[in-house]
Amino acid sequence: MRENERPTLRTRRQILASGVAMAGAIPFLRIPRAIAAPETDAAKLRLTVGTRTLAVNGKSARVFGLIGPNGKPGITLSPGERFDVDLVNQAGTSTIIHWHGQLPPWTQDGFPWPQTPPIPAGDTHSYNYAAIAGTYWMHSHQGMQEQSLMTAPLIVHSAEDLRADRQEVVLMLHDFSFRTPDELLAGLTKSNGSQSAIPKSGMDKAMNMGSGSMGAMNSRTMGAMNMGSGMAMDLNDVDYDAFLVNDRTFADPEVMRTEPGGRVRVRLINAASATQFWIDLGALTGTVVAVDGHPVRPMRGTRLPLAMAQRLDVLIDLPGNGPYPIFAQVEGKRARTGIVLAAPGAPVSRLAAEAGENAPPVDLSLERRLEAITPLAPRAPDVTHRVILTGAMAPYAWSLNGEYWPNVTPLMIAHGQRVAIELVNHSMMAHPMHLHGHAFQVVAINGAPLAGAVRDTVLVPPMGSVTIAFDADNPGRWAFHCHNLYHMMRGMMTEVRYPAVI
Numbered sequence: 001m002r003e004n005e006r007p008t009l010r011t012r013r014q015i016l017a018s019g020v021a022m023a024g025a026i027p028f029l030r031i032p033r034a035i036a037a038p039e040t041d042a043a044k045l046r047l048t049v050g051t052r053t054l055a056v057n058g059k060s061a062r063v064f065g066l067i068g069p070n071g072k073p074g075i076t077l078s079p080g081e082r083f084d085v086d087l088v089n090q091a092g093t094s095t096i097i098h099w100h101g102q103l104p105p106w107t108q109d110g111f112p113w114p115q116t117p118p119i120p121a122g123d124t125h126s127y128n129y130a131a132i133a134g135t136y137w138m139h140s141h142q143g144m145q146e147q148s149l150m151t152a153p154l155i156v157h158s159a160e161d162l163r164a165d166r167q168e169v170v171l172m173l174h175d176f177s178f179r180t181p182d183e184l185l186a187g188l189t190k191s192n193g194s195q196s197a198i199p200k201s202g203m204d205k206a207m208n209m210g211s212g213s214m215g216a217m218n219s220r221t222m223g224a225m226n227m228g229s230g231m232a233m234d235l236n237d238v239d240y241d242a243f244l245v246n247d248r249t250f251a252d253p254e255v256m257r258t259e260p261g262g263r264v265r266v267r268l269i270n271a272a273s274a275t276q277f278w279i280d281l282g283a284l285t286g287t288v289v290a291v292d293g294h295p296v297r298p299m300r301g302t303r304l305p306l307a308m309a310q311r312l313d314v315l316i317d318l319p320g321n322g323p324y325p326i327f328a329q330v331e332g333k334r335a336r337t338g339i340v341l342a343a344p345g346a347p348v349s350r351l352a353a354e355a356g357e358n359a360p361p362v363d364l365s366l367e368r369r370l371e372a373i374t375p376l377a378p379r380a381p382d383v384t385h386r387v388i389l390t391g392a393m394a395p396y397a398w399s400l401n402g403e404y405w406p407n408v409t410p411l412m413i414a415h416g417q418r419v420a421i422e423l424v425n426h427s428m429m430a431h432p433m434h435l436h437g438h439a440f441q442v443v444a445i446n447g448a449p450l451a452g453a454v455r456d457t458v459l460v461p462p463m464g465s466v467t468i469a470f471d472a473d474n475p476g477r478w479a480f481h482c483h484n485l486y487h488m489m490r491g492m493m494t495e496v497r498y499p500a501v502i
């Protein structure tokens with residue numbers, strides 16, 4: 001519902017929740033333990049979509065931003081607090097913001113369905129739904145605004161977070177180009193010398209793998225992984241100018257001051273448009289405790305893959321004063337970004353912006369080992385959908401079951417069903433598939449059953465398959481798409497639909 005239809009909200013949104021801590025650009029936050037967890041809607045928060053200027057590699061760039069009530073990016077909610085937000089559109093253009101991984105009613109999901117159109121420039125739109133705890137994020141689902149950094153953290157604290165009393169650091173990863181998203185997409189689609197149109201219908205050739213020598217952009221990197229047939233998988237569609245953590249490059253990293261021997265919870269968000277990272281904790285060992293906001297059985301590790309749109313929560317107990325760099329290295333490249341944890345006074349020296357070796361492709365090595373703390377109840381699926389992922393770098397077009405968004409056949413499900421979706425990748429690229437409005441469990445990889453993580457985005461490797469399952473408990477129209485934003489723009493999206501709401 002639009003703000004101008006509910007004038008009584010105008011006064012309420014001026015009242016900010018006292019003590020609500022914000023994430024994002026601040027170096028770290030100490031959760032104030034004195035905050036009482038509000039059981040009900042206490043005050044409406046104001047979130048403003050606008051533009052801002054970043055300095056990257058010594059040059060300035062105009063990008064979008066999502067600024068919360070205290071002037072910092074995004075929103076942080078206290079335990080039990082509802083997502084009760086007025087979204088103020090000062091972007092100068094229409095927009096719609098998706099609350100990635102949250103489970104609101106479909107009309108508040110922030111997707112431009114005919115029933116939920118974008119918010120015109122200058123308007124305010126209100127949201128009010130029960131938030132789920134964990135590391136989430138928000139981003140535009142309109143055009144290519146997300147590529148221009150219309151993204152921010154959305155952190156929902158749990159009562160357990162407050163009890164744990166860990167210093168929190170939020171690391172939001174981006175890929176950045178001085179070229180516009182339109183220029184980047186034009187470069188990709190013109191890869192074979194002509195502007196290629198997306199086919200309107202018809203199945204792709206399922207084995208359309210001939211992408212190797214026809215790079216869309218000559219800087220595109222090829223993975224070192226041999227697929228067994230002599231074909232190399234494709235990585236990194238776009239050659240970016242910089243990789244950012246909380247808007248900063250590794251030449252000028254954020255130094256987050258920690259207590260000597262401090263206890264830290266790192267919330268990592270891969271908000272990049274088309275880049276996957278290996279998180280490298282350097283000298284530290286961490287414990288993964290949640291993926292995409294959902295708790296998993298604690299898993300120790302130092303090098304952790306992070307696909308597009310995914311999140312990782314990692315607990316780290318610092319052995320000393322540091323400095324302790326945390327790296328995010330681009331798959332298939334030496335390029336990296338990161339931050340530094342260091343006690344006050346600990347010297348921080350300049351760090352090399354490139355690693356010694358190219359990182360391998362991001363893979364399912366972590367996914368295979370993850371176990372949900374709260375798995376689905378055992379139950380056979382009532383319906384199983386099979387979705388074939390196809391496409392190639394040239395021509396640059398990507399599809400689900402041979403269909404290109406918006407000319408798609410919805411995957412029909414019904415309220416109360418246990419739904420399984422088998423994702424079968426017939427392309428030479430990995431695709432991070434994201435389902436709106438539901439948390440699913442990873443139940444098989446390459447046909448091998450698994451009681452895996454509950455999450456909202458899963459990577460489907462080249463020529464591999466992943467099966468997900470979920471309970472159909474949130475009726476509506478839901479987007480289901482690859483979170484490589486250029487793949488999504490070139491057709492790789494469909495709809496999961498409940499019949500009763502349409």
Ligand SMILES: [Cu+2]
Nearest residue numbers: 431482484487
């Ligand atoms: Cu994709």
